Amino acid sequence: xxxxxxxxxxxxVEAQELTKAFGDEVAVDSLTMRVPRGTIFGFIGPSGCGKTxxxxxxxxxxxxxxxxxxxxxxxxxxxxxxxxxxxxxxIQQFVLYPELTVWENLNFAASFYGVTLFxxxxxxxxxEFVELKDDKRKLAGALSGGMKRRLSLAATLVHNPELLFLDxxxxxxxxxxxxxxxxxxxxxxxxxxxxxxxxQYVGEAAYCxxxxxxxxxxxxxxxxxxxxxxxxxxxxxVVIKTADWIKSETLRNLERLPFVRGKIRxxxxxxxxxxxxxxxxxxxxxxxxxxxxxxxxxTVEQVSPPFDDVFVRLIERENSNEQIL
Amino acid sequence: MSRFxxxxxxISSFMSKELTEILRQPRLILTLVFGPFLxxxxxxxxYPEQNRTLRTTFVAEDPSSLQGGxxxxxxxxxxxxxxxxxxxxxxxxxAKLALNQTDxxxxxxxxxxxxxxxxxxxxxxxxxxxxxxxxxxxxxxAAQIYVNDVNRSLLQSVTxxxxxNAGTVQxxxxxxxxxxxxxxxxIPPGETDAAAQVNDLExxxxxxxxxxxxxxxxxxxVLVNPFNxxxxxxxxxxxxxxxxxAPAVIVLLLQHLSITFASLSIVRERRSGIIELFRxxxxxxxxxxxxxxxxxxxxxxxxxxxxxxxxxWVLRVPMLGQWYDYALAVVVLLFTSLAVGFLIxxxxxxxxxxxxxxxxxxxxxxxxxxxxxxxxxxxxPIKVLAWSLPATYGIKMLQDIMLRGASxxxxxxxxxxxxxxxxxxxxxxxxxxxMEVQYS
Numbered sequence: 001x002x003x004x005x006x007x008x009x010x011x012x013v014e015a016q017e018l019t020k021a022f023g024d025e026v027a028v029d030s031l032t033m034r035v036p037r038g039t040i041f042g043f044i045g046p047s048g049c050g051k052t053x054x055x056x057x058x059x060x061x062x063x064x065x066x067x068x069x070x071x072x073x074x075x076x077x078x079x080x081x082x083x084x085x086x087x088x089x090x091i092q093q094f095v096l097y098p099e100l101t102v103w104e105n106l107n108f109a110a111s112f113y114g115v116t117l118f119x120x121x122x123x124x125x126x127x128e129f130v131e132l133k134d135d136k137r138k139l140a141g142a143l144s145g146g147m148k149r150r151l152s153l154a155a156t157l158v159h160n161p162e163l164l165f166l167d168x169x170x171x172x173x174x175x176x177x178x179x180x181x182x183x184x185x186x187x188x189x190x191x192x193x194x195x196x197x198x199x200q201y202v203g204e205a206a207y208c209x210x211x212x213x214x215x216x217x218x219x220x221x222x223x224x225x226x227x228x229x230x231x232x233x234x235x236x237x238v239v240i241k242t243a244d245w246i247k248s249e250t251l252r253n254l255e256r257l258p259f260v261r262g263k264i265r266x267x268x269x270x271x272x273x274x275x276x277x278x279x280x281x282x283x284x285x286x287x288x289x290x291x292x293x294x295x296x297x298x299t300v301e302q303v304s305p306p307f308d309d310v311f312v313r314l315i316e317r318e319n320s321n322e323q324i325l
Numbered sequence: 326m327s328r329f330x331x332x333x334x335x336i337s338s339f340m341s342k343e344l345t346e347i348l349r350q351p352r353l354i355l356t357l358v359f360g361p362f363l364x365x366x367x368x369x370x371x372y373p374e375q376n377r378t379l380r381t382t383f384v385a386e387d388p389s390s391l392q393g394g395x396x397x398x399x400x401x402x403x404x405x406x407x408x409x410x411x412x413x414x415x416x417x418x419x420a421k422l423a424l425n426q427t428d429x430x431x432x433x434x435x436x437x438x439x440x441x442x443x444x445x446x447x448x449x450x451x452x453x454x455x456x457x458x459x460x461x462x463x464x465x466x467a468a469q470i471y472v473n474d475v476n477r478s479l480l481q482s483v484t485x486x487x488x489x490n491a492g493t494v495q496x497x498x499x500x501x502x503x504x505x506x507x508x509x510x511x512i513p514p515g516e517t518d519a520a521a522q523v524n525d526l527e528x529x530x531x532x533x534x535x536x537x538x539x540x541x542x543x544x545x546x547v548l549v550n551p552f553n554x555x556x557x558x559x560x561x562x563x564x565x566x567x568x569x570x571a572p573a574v575i576v577l578l579l580q581h582l583s584i585t586f587a588s589l590s591i592v593r594e595r596r597s598g599i600i601e602l603f604r605x606x607x608x609x610x611x612x613x614x615x616x617x618x619x620x621x622x623x624x625x626x627x628x629x630x631x632x633x634x635x636x637x638w639v640l641r642v643p644m645l646g647q648w649y650d651y652a653l654a655v656v657v658l659l660f661t662s663l664a665v666g667f668l669i670x671x672x673x674x675x676x677x678x679x680x681x682x683x684x685x686x687x688x689x690x691x692x693x694x695x696x697x698x699x700x701x702x703x704x705x706p707i708k709v710l711a712w713s714l715p716a717t718y719g720i721k722m723l724q725d726i727m728l729r730g731a732s733x734x735x736x737x738x739x740x741x742x743x744x745x746x747x748x749x750x751x752x753x754x755x756x757x758x759x760m761e762v763q764y765s
Contacts, residue, residue, distance in 0.1 A: 059605045084607035095599040099346045111338025112608045114331035 587666025
């Protein structure tokens with residue numbers, strides 16, 4: 001299964017000050033972002049933050065109230081049939097037909113996308129890809145939640161679209177299957193597809209090339225996963241475990257070091273958490289500084305805080321109007 | 326791949342999907358095929374070709390005043406009246422009527438002959454316990470037939486008595502004629518005046534004799550009922566109630582099935598959310614609606630074929646017209662009914678609402694399509710409603726084709742097709758609005 005699009009340069013989505021209001025309620029507020037071709041773009045935020053509304057504007061379901069939008073170099077409102085053939089859209093809920101079998105549903109999707117009638121091989125490959133080949137004669141209504149999501153994904157891919165909009169594809173499924181889905185997405189990316197994926201699972205940010213963080217209709221930032229961590233905490237996180245008790249005076253001295261950001265936190269009796277500009281250069285200097293203070297360092301390492309914590313931290317900073325670096 | 330080929334592939338998606346969904350439900354198909362057949366079969370069994378017989382109790386409060394006895398009143402030739410006995414007590418008879426132990430109480434007038442001889446009509450008072458206006462009309466008609474029958478029996482009896490008496494008079498007339506002939510011979514020549522008078526007398530007596538002979542030779546029933554009526558339909562075919570109703574039942578069933586199928590189709594997809602996928606996909610409202618129309622039309626045509634075959638060859642419903650006229654009328658009926666169904670589907674917010682609208686339409690079709698009440702009796706403004714229902718056109722066309730052997734009136738066929746095309750365009754417009762970009 002190969003994508004027809006091999007050109008991996010340029011942006012497939014360009015949004016400028018995109019706003020969508022329903023009456024007085026602003027669902028998406030001044031969203032500006034770019035989605036580079038060939039990337040996995042994660043769109044992360046809590047339920048009701050405007051992710052689905054954004055995806056609906058990007059697919060041409062909703063017309064933006066204001067702002068500029070280009071998707072595949074076209075305004076989605078003006079999409080022609082051939083433009084639509086380049087797009088795959090996975091809706092949040094299962095919308096296929098429960099009375100039809102897996103194969104019939106896939107065949108139906110292929111027909112309404114206008115895929116040629118000689119498509120059996122492609123459909124079989126898709127079923128193989130989503131591991132439903134042995135279940136193709138099962139009624140969709142009899143499938144488990146995870147299998148339904150996989151069937152929906154296969155139906156989204158049936159016409160080999162170059163740009164995929166997947167609205168919460170992993171919602172409500174178990175962690176193992178979620179991991180498998182991300183394996184699929186990585187494979188699709190490797191085939192040349194661009195994926196725009198919304199999710200409530202903050203931890204899934206780690207699988208993306210770029211992550212947009214949405215909160216209450218606003219896009220707080222677009223960053224790489226590592227960049228997100230740095231923005232949340234203001235730098236890299238280093239954890240130092242010592243053989244001796246650390247005095248308050250020592251802490252204050254360490255906080256005065258030029259590469260240390262903010263306050264140092266105790267995370268155990270003889271363990272501290274330090275935010276530094278660059279972990280690679282800061283760690284040797286931190287060890288030396290500890291020695292100078294008469295403290296024996298047992299271990300020192302850079303840690304990646306979980307994305308759940310990163311997200312909470314970002315939202316806390318947003319709510320406290322703290323400037324995000 | 327050409328655009329036209331892609332168009333065909335897209336509409337085929339709905340055709341195969343809708344048909345597969347239906348064919349996946351064998352019980353539904355069996356119900357759709359044998360349900361209507363069973364309804365028609367039971368309808369035929371339930372309404373045999375005979376009128377209702379009314380269990381009748383006669384009340385004669387003073388039987389001694391009835392000259393000639395009770396037979397004149399209780400031996401009615403009308404098949405609608407079944408003698409259930411004579412009561413002397415009217416209240417007792419009315420109590421039986423109230424308890425539904427009898428259908429009719431006929432109170433025979435006291436001293437009827439005396440009343441008539443006094444140049445007055447003797448009146449029967451007839452009681453019933455019905456509330457259904459059609460049954461009341463039937464009873465009124467049966468009562469009138471009963472009274473006519475009694476009158477006729479009485480007249481016939483009097484006539485027979487007169488004919489018997491005429492025999493005696495005729496013998497006297499023959500004797501008088503003989504005597505006149507003898508008198509005529511006895512008149513001396515020259516008595517011309519007397520001879521002329523006797524000749525006139527002889528002529529009058531002969532005329533009276535001949536007229537009396539004629540009176541005697543004509544049967545009493547002919548004398549009392551000199552005229553009767555024979556009604557013959559133009560096509561010289563008569564139908565049982567079941568046969569008459571069969572085309573209308575077929576039309577109502579086909580209309581209802583089409584409307585129900587179509588009305589649930591789009592509303593379900595809107596509820597499931599797949600319409601949002603259609604909006605993003607390269608499929609148009611026209612491709613969607615035409616795909617759906619064709620799939621249901623194909624299925625309904627097959628269904629109509631099976632129902633018609635069972636009705637005509639198993640239930641022996643008459644089919645006097647041409648099959649291609651029938652096929653054309655049914656296809657146009659199905660197309661327009663589907664258009665009505667899709668309109669319901671597009672304006673309904675939920676499945677329940679769509680089902681309710683379909684049921685209302687079925688009720689309207691039963692009452693206003695001429696199914697059991699003749700359209701000619703309908704108040705003119707209400708006829709507009711009647712002619713907005715596909716069933717009205719369908720019933721008229723199928724009755725003409727099946728029972729009269731005629732073609733479907735072109736005005737009806739074209740009118741129904743125009744309604745269908747108009748609604749198809751409305752459906753297309755509404756679906757386009759549902760599938761296009763949301764601006765709100």
